[in-house]
Amino acid sequence: MSKHEINVRIRVLQPLAGVAMQVQRGRDELLPPIKNGNEELVFEFPLTVDLAGSSPNFLGRYSQGPKDARFIYVNSGTYAGQAHTCWSRRAKLSLMAVTASQVRELLEGGWLEASLPGVGRDGGPTCASVKGLIWRIVAK
Numbered sequence: 001m002s003k004h005e006i007n008v009r010i011r012v013l014q015p016l017a018g019v020a021m022q023v024q025r026g027r028d029e030l031l032p033p034i035k036n037g038n039e040e041l042v043f044e045f046p047l048t049v050d051l052a053g054s055s056p057n058f059l060g061r062y063s064q065g066p067k068d069a070r071f072i073y074v075n076s077g078t079y080a081g082q083a084h085t086c087w088s089r090r091a092k093l094s095l096m097a098v099t100a101s102q103v104r105e106l107l108e109g110g111w112l113e114a115s116l117p118g119v120g121r122d123g124g125p126t127c128a129s130v131k132g133l134i135w136r137i138v139a140k
Contacts, residue, residue, distance in 0.1 A: 002052035006103060008062070009111045009138070010074065010093065012041040015118030016125050020082035024073035024090070025061045030081055041118070043074070044111070049103050056103050058095045070095045074116070076125035089127035091116060098135045105137055113138045 012021055015038075022030035023043045035042035050057040058070040065071050071094045077087025093114060106112055114135050120126045 003048055003050045003059070004103065004107055005046050005048050006106045007111045007140075008043075008045055008047045008072075009113040010043040010072070011113065011115040012043075012074065012118045012126075013115055014039065015041050016076075016087075019076050019085060019087050019125050020080040021074055021076045021118070021125065022080040023062060024064065024075050024079075029061070030075065031062075047112075051100055051103060056095075056098055056100050058098075063095070068096075071129075074126075076127070087125055089125045091126045092129045093133055094129065095135070097133070102135070102137060110137050110139050112136075 015021055021041055022032050025031050031043060031045055033041040033043050045062050047058055047062055048060040050059055057067055062072055063070050064073055071092045074091040076089045077085045079088050079090055112135055114133050116130050117126055
């Protein structure tokens, strides 16, 4: 069987106060954080991965984009369902650096985790393609 389900955790560090953030699921659904605090927001969800090809193919409702450029969106402001805010942004977290060996290791347990800053250089919520994102495997 080449398709497997893995656990993904995203940590948004020091989120902008008063601005909602949620992970985009499909085209128009949103996943709220399981931990929502001033220091960090934490999102956890499953992701299906197909290991049949030369590199992992991420599938499912949280995976966005074409096969050779998959990513996860973290939406903020109006894109996160928040009314009465001036912010409408999405942070794009590329999955293309995740290796097949990392996925195989995850099949033994643990989480594929990435952390990103909640505030961008302009003082608003982090948006666009997140640079320097590192996906790592962590214990539950």
